[in-house]
Amino acid sequence: MSRVAHHTAEELADLKHRAPLLRLDGVTKTFPGVKALDDVSFDVRHGEVHALLGENGAGKSTLMKVLAGVHRANSGTIHLNGEPVEVNSPLEAKARGIVLVHQELSLAPELSVAENIFLGSLPTKRFGLVSWKRLNAAATHILDRLGVKFESYDRVGDLSIANQQMVEIARALVFTPKVVVFDEPTASLTDAEKVVLFDVIAGLKKEGTGIVYISHRMDEIFTLSDRITVLRDGQTRGTLNTRDTDEDGVTRLMIGRSLDKSARKAAPEPGPVALEVKGLSCGDLFRDISFSLRRGEVVGMYGLVGAGRTEIAETIFGLRAKDGGEIRIDGAPVDISGPPDAIRHGVALAPESRKEQGLVLGMNCRDNMSLSQLDAVSRGGWLDRGAEQAIYDEYAGRLSLKAPSWRTPVRNLSGGNQQKVVLGKWLGVKPRVLIVDEPTRGIDVGSKSEIHALIRRLAAEGIAVLVISSEMPEVLAVSDRILALYHGRLAREFAAADVTEDALVQAISGL
Incomplete structure (x- = not known):
């Protein structure tokens, strides 16, 4: 597995004193009968991979959907480059350079790969007609960057789940994003596709893009991230420098205890x-x-x-x-x-x-x-x-x-x-x-x-x-x-x- 270079201790210290690229302060979100987020604060720096961890139901996806304009918070603020911003819809988030790569696929299966990638911003020519030539050329350029084997004109519904996930990722590369949120991006990917994704993340990081990475796979978290923030029961439990912690330290924050890693008892002699x-x-x-x-x-x-x-x-x-x-x-x-x-x-x-x-x-x-x-x-x-x-x-x-x-x-x-x-x-x-x-x-x-x-x-x-x-x-x-x-x-x-x-x-x- 390719490894995304971590910041050095000096770089981390320098970034610490720079204003965060993105900051969420005191975000609270309630649904009927459930407080999904309770006064959560979180920030992402320029050129940083910040992992967001927590058990299922801890509030990770809800927090990112607030950021991406899918949900409206009951209270709290969002700052981008130090300025308070309102994010009232996914289109508004995208216009501000905030892109969410969904865990659950949000594609239109009857449309082509190119149409899905540029949905909402199809290139046009005279009289508002779609320029199919420019559309497919632009989509092919992005697909080449991802090293995929399918074509821009292929119907999305005919692709495997893994390839559909690559189309979701391609959407994030259409514009020059300021912040990209990856929510369980490798759940359906092959090992080769993971390597490509990690290379893309490394490239975004070099360009100064802030990256939020949500995953249950600890090996990926420790391969990719610079910092780790843990949510539990809708609240922030701590933020750690990745280089200063280990899996057990993160797990204790996530579930409030250490996992039992004692040797498994020898299995009894199997039956017939x-x-x-x-x-x-x-x-x-x-x-x-x-x-x-x-x-x-x-x-x-x-x-x-x-x-x-x-x-x-x-x-x-x-x-x-x-x-x-x-x-x-x-x-x-x-x-x-x-x-x-x-x-x-x-x-x-x-x-x-x-x-x-x-x-x-x-x-x-x-x-x-x-x-x-x-x-x-x-x-x-x-x-x-x-x-x-x-x-x-x-x-x-x-x-x-x-x-x-x-x-x-x-x-x-x-x-x-x-x-x-x-x-x-x-x-x-x-x-x-x-x-x-x-x-x-x-x-x-x-x-x-x-x-x-x-x-x-x-x-x-x-x-x-x-x-x-x-x-x-x-x-x-x-x-x-x-x-x-x-x-x-x-x-x-x-x-x-x-x-x-x-x-x-x-x-x-x-x-």
Whole structure:
């Protein structure tokens, strides 16, 4: 991973005495029944990467939406270059040089890449007609800077999520921004795309642009930032020079305690084989995959984007048709032609994208949890609300779900609690095999630790768990064994207790 140069101690001291490029003072924002921000102050200096951290629901995105004109604060002021400014809309923020790269994509899928990049400021010729030649040329110039493989005239809806995220980033480069806010910008990016993004950030920094960087990934925070500000419960808990702190110091501010990093207890001897795949293949996505998974065991699956990890999980669950190989459950070959077959055989999948694939965001917590077993909670074609409530009460308690009530829409929960609802939905069907794809993507460090402990607890209860993750620390933290994939093939298998990071990187890189 390329590293953005930190300011030296002398440069930090010099910047400290210069007026901040941007300053927010005493910002308070309330929504019905919730005080999201409580007297928050925050500043960004010229040519600085200032990381903004906090658990889900701490107020980070709300603070940046106030800055970007998406929300109006109830009180507080914004100063830009020492002058108080009003920011009443995203267009007004952009006009002042404040650009927000959203965590949630805000693109028009039916329009081209170029139209999305210059939306609201399309170049025109006589009679107000769009100059398509100038538009595509300007967009191509920005795309070349990002090193992407798609074209300016491509339809955005046809792009992958990772490429759509690159279009969001391209929007920030259209003008000469004074302040750029990156909200979880790498959540969908490949490692190669991250390198390009970090180079772009380094370039913006050299130009004197102030950068706010929001991420749950500590390695990125310590690679990129000069300072770190932590929010907790809508309040500022402290601002630290990155060079003077470490992950534990930041975590204490975020969650009010240190994470338990004591050595994991040795897993009990795993039980019989619950899942076995032999020679499993699916077109050009993956070939000849063979592995087994025992009850009471956590097996990690690790590889670069495009290695076939998610596709293997989807094939086992019946979302994709295999074109070769065999799947065995408890030693018996099974024919899985769709998710109902998988569920009947005791296989559950918590998918990579919980919001798009795992949950119905407008529905409440209870109804989401019962979705996987509607037959069991129906009587004569009518839902048995008592049976639904019993399922919710059991798994909300078992998973330590933090929700105001069962009536709360899932969209209002933090990422970690949304993931618990997904897991509760599948635990209700009493699975033999649980596949969890990217279990902590977009989840804060405290909730991540909870999810890891939960995965280990489920294994201890006898469930065979397959964890797919693009984060090496996560795979190493939860797994008993690790399967390393490279270009759709199983490169190596490791005992987690013995593997080194170097060996794992070499395996997934084909070395």
